[in-house]
Amino acid sequence: MKTYYLKNLSETQIKKLSQRKNLSSESVRKSVEKILADVKSNGLKSALDYAKKLDGFTSKEIFVTEEEFSEAENILEPRIKKAILSAYRNIYKFHYKQIPKSYSVETVKGVKCERKFIPIENVGLYIPGGTAPLPSTMLMLGVPAQIAGCKRVVAASPAKDKIHPAILYAAKLCGIREFIKIGGAQAIALLAFGDKNFRKVDKIFGPGNQFVTAAKSLISIDPDGCSIDMIAGPSEVLVIADKFANPSFVAADLLSQAEHGKDSLSILLTDNENISKAVKVEIKKQLKDLPRKNFAEASLRNSFCLITSSIDEAISFSNSFSPEHLIINIKNSELLAAKVKDAGSVFIGSFTPESAGDYASGTNHSLPTYGFARSTGGVSVEMFMKAVTFQSISKQGLEKLSETIITLAETESLDAHANAVRVRLR
Incomplete structure (x- = not known):
């Protein structure tokens, strides 16, 4: 797991570091x-x-x-x-x-609009x-x-x-x-x-x-x-940790994602170099006993630790990266969580492992990867439904709408649209 210092990276290097692999060849x-x-x-x-x-x-x-x-x-x-x-x-x-x-x-007297799921x-x-x-x-x-x-x-x-x-x-x-x-x-x-x-x-x-x-x-x-539902790439986790974080907790979270497969991505962001070193020591300890050690090791070779100047800088990078899973393991986790804009699912505090969401807390683990968390969320009940709109209009209602409809239709040179109203009101 390579370590980088954000202050030493150019914009081009940061972009390259944040870039995911192609989804397929x-x-x-x-x-x-x-x-x-x-x-x-x-x-x-x-x-x-x-x-x-x-x-x-x-x-x-x-x-x-x-x-x-x-x-x-x-x-x-x-x-x-x-x-x-x-x-x-x-x-x-x-x-x-x-x-x-x-x-x-x-919407208007005599114009009833509905939305049904x-x-x-x-x-x-x-x-x-x-x-x-x-x-x-x-x-x-x-x-x-x-x-x-x-x-x-x-x-x-x-x-x-x-x-x-x-x-x-x-x-x-x-x-x-x-x-x-x-x-x-x-x-x-x-x-x-x-x-x-x-x-x-x-x-x-x-x-x-x-x-x-x-x-x-x-x-x-x-x-x-x-x-x-969505296009999903390899699974990923981003952990933000400060000097108060327990290194063994952070290492366990990174490994829990790494063991998914060699293409999985585990990222550590911290403003404390000592935490970075301590986490790497813990990773080596915990790796020894993992049955899926080979998968985790391959994944960690593609993963990285990024040393930032501040925790605010870390959350800024996280929002830009838009991880599938974001773990916030700092002293004031709730305050930092309020600054999250882009992430598939967020895990707040030192006793909230990503594996809880994977299995049993209640939230869904089928989440956007590949940066798609910028524009979409995870699987939900709504995704298994479609919203259908209905409308019913009385003659009086159509009379109230007629001028607006006819004017806009004629503006768009769609005379048949305007005529569909006129024939009803003649």
Whole structure:
């Protein structure tokens, strides 16, 4: 983990330091384009062929059966079920407050305008399954879909034979009964295009590797595809720490992100050089006992520590970088939190680890990466709904609006628009 001093860096160097890697290469894009084209033409058959070729799929059944759902619940350790249920309840409690309110207003006498929130009818949830099972992601996507009231929710995750029981138990809590054992770009293609035996979805949610990311990007602009939640890159955390921070806490937070994978990014910002040194010592200590040590080490080689002149300078850099996760571990964390403008999710105080948000505090862990936190937030109940506007106008109401409508229509040289009002008032 390299260390830099912000005061010694030029604007060009700061920009280079803040730059993320490309989300996917040209070779990845070409491979994904071929997969999408094949699945679009041949549907479930092609998706299954790619699952066998790329993921070693061997199961006789592509859909998770009721027996498999029941078996998963029976074989799962009680302590794991208890943890999943606890997380589910907290996530549900937090997200339930997000249900948007419909409203109606009379803008002019006789002119009634409404905005109603309606659930998206068919949604697909992608649950990655590369190096570890992710029941937490199943909850983060399944709970808001459940609260929104989506009529059909389909989950997809890669498997050789069976989906991990923890994921199936989480899915069942979210009311999901349709689950396909296919992952990667082929799963995104099947969800987006469907076939005669599998109805396509209207929107796809969920993170994934560069192949999944490229597939989501491409199907979102395909006329036969569907919409997506967001484009997500590798996971990232930025920790702001001062001299009062516990170095072991900071090191643990940086490592918890680094162990996700070699492309994950862990950044430390501090105005205290001694903290920087102490954190590096703690990282070496804690690394020794990590089962995913190789992933963490690779990630840390791409990560960095930035020494700033002040904590205010650190928050300024953070806002510019717009991290997926921002941890504020300083003496007056609440005061600094008020200055946050751009971040996916913020963790305030020394006893608020990022892993709490990943699993059980209640907030969503499916968040914008790659700097997209400047313009969007994480997955929410609203994302599983669409706002539809309605209006009803009486004759008297149209009379009151007529001059405004006709004048603006004629200004834009759209005479048929003006005539649609005139014919009603003659």
